[in-house]
Amino acid sequence: MGRVRDAVETVIEGKRGAIDTALVVMLAEGHLLLEDVPGVGKTMLAKALGKAIDCKVNRVQFTPDLLPTDITGVSIYNQATRAFEFKQGGIFANIVLGDEINRASPKTQSAMLEAMEERQVSADGTTYKLPSPFMVIATQNPIEMEGTYPLPEAQRDRFMARIEMGYPAEEAEIEMLRSHGGRSPLADLKPVTDGQTISGLVRAVTTVYVAPALERYIVRVVGATRTTRDLRLGASPRSSLQLLRACRALAAISGRDYITPDDVAALAVPVLAHRVLASTESQLAQRSVEDIIGSCVRSVPIPDRS
Structure with a gap:
């Protein structure tokens, strides 16, 4: 890639x-x-x-x-x-x-x-x-x-x-x-x-290892969006699955055959932010959903890396 x-x-x-x-x-x-x-x-x-x-x-x-x-x-x-x-x-x-x-x-x-x-x-x-x-x-x-x-x-x-x-x-x-300025660079772009x-790479990504502790970590990060008062709509169970798949792909692009908590933190905002709705209080306080998702990630203890 x-x-x-x-x-x-x-x-x-x-x-x-x-x-x-x-x-x-x-x-x-x-x-x-x-x-x-x-x-x-x-x-x-x-x-x-x-x-x-x-x-x-x-x-x-x-x-x-x-x-x-x-x-x-x-x-x-x-x-x-x-x-x-x-x-x-x-x-x-x-x-x-x-x-x-x-x-x-x-x-x-x-x-x-x-x-x-x-x-x-x-x-x-x-x-x-x-x-x-x-x-x-x-x-x-x-x-x-x-x-x-x-x-x-x-x-x-x-x-x-x-x-x-x-x-x-x-x-x-x-x-x-x-x-x-002169011409579109798309004209010179070759496949x-x-x-x-790409289909072969997609299949390979599904083999990236996810430790049980990381599965629990993903579920708890998504679950934190459902319990915080800053959101009136938390992320759906589909979000957990999508976050897991995205983390596997990020690990593969990074040259690893396993995911880490850093992968979860890096992808939490792009994967979750558009699926949640901020509460009225958060909107009045001008808190963005991106900031709220970041707070949810920080509120979940990172699994033991050993």
Whole structure:
């Protein structure tokens, strides 16, 4: 995965943390939500990751008039064969870029739920399997902006991690002006691996060892979000599983065949923050959910490393 990271970094300057999180989510068979203001490179990151891997990549531009069948597909009558044929929608790809997902209606957003969770599409009584590997990378602008629909909790919970790109550092932005000023660096980006190799890495990640003490540690960290008064909605049991899978992928990327408490601490915020809701008191005190998740992690004793 180092070659994929290096390839993406030729396009995205100074955002190694975001790139590494995207790679972790891919190896953990999850989906990624990129949430930030316009113009900070959300779509570019998704495009660069898709182009660095020689596999099928589809982009779905979410708009208010987008229909669920535009995503999943639709059956069309073929007069030549006198039979209905299923025409695949944009979801049928290895990497699906859902651009500005919160600009589509809730009904259209929900069309992706089955595909993201079960990796299949059901239409007209027939189930169609999605290709492997399969990953959805969705971008969205903050929900306070005009013309957007807040993602429902069930939809947000389908994403393994949520990250913010943030503004680049000064030197990184200067380098962006130099490299992007003439032509898009995506034009020069060549694939460095393929979908079959990624599928093999995904299977290898599932063999990363997790000590019983680390399993208990993950459960207690997630459980702390359900007992703190700073949150009115804690993380779901699915969160524990997603955090475990993400930790395995991070360990593999780091060259280890076992996870550590540091992996849990590093991934707790991107994996858990978008699944919880701050209490009214926390909102009035202007405490972010990221700070609250950090406090929950610190409140749980670290397992004995011996």
